[in-house]
Amino acid sequence: MQGRNIAEILTGAVVVLVAAAFLVFAIGQSGRSLVGGGGGITLSAKFDRIDGLTPGADVRIGGVKVGSVVEQHIDPRTYLAVLRLRVASDIAIPDDSSAEITSESLLGGKYVALVPGGSETMLKDGQEVTITQSAVSLESLLGRFIFSVTELTSNTARQQEGEAPAPAPAPAARP
Template structure:
């Protein structure tokens, strides 16, 4: 009985150790860490909409990860979405740089793309990125496309049947 308890304890310890190794590997591959990360500068940016962007999302320059989104909140005066971003300390961001919310792929997640400007003055910790471009809603674009294709198709069908496309009705001539 005593040997069975020791075997169960050792088996449990091995399972916990394997799980800890797997967790450490997964965190290392994702580029995230358990701590808040002390290196880097914190910047903020305001957007009209941040559809699908979550805290922990990447901040990239030229497709290379240089930081992450720390926090998102709403500005109660302007109703704009405010993001707090952490950018690696080795990266100097010119003050006329822009931030845009971009999709990884058609079905993928969102990230913040920083486009460096040409200014000689660099942003410092706590400053705001003034030029932003909000997320583009794929659903909205698809809806507009479908609506315009439907309109074009119905106008073409009317023209082929000999009817005039929809427009203002002709004014009455006044004769019976």
């Protein structure tokens, strides 16, 4: 009986250790860290819309993760969505850089893409990225496409009805 209890405890401990190892591995592969805060500089950016972007989303330059979205809120005066971005401190970002919200794929998540500018002056901690491009709504694009196709189809049908060939004239009688 005593041997069975010890075996169950050891088995449970092994399962917990393996689960913890998988958790550490998964967090390491995701690019996130177990420690909050971290180093880096904090930037802000204002957008008209940030559809589907959540805190913790990636900030990328050229497709490479250089930071993450720390916070999002609404500016009560302008009603713009304000994002706080934490970017690695070893990345120098020109002050004329732009930020755009981009999708990983049609079904994938969203991230903030920083496009470096050409200025010699670099952004410092707490400054704002002033050139932004908001998220494009897939539903809105599909709606516009469907409306355009419907409009094109109905215009084509109207043209075909209006341009129906007239009946051929009767042959002239020969004397």
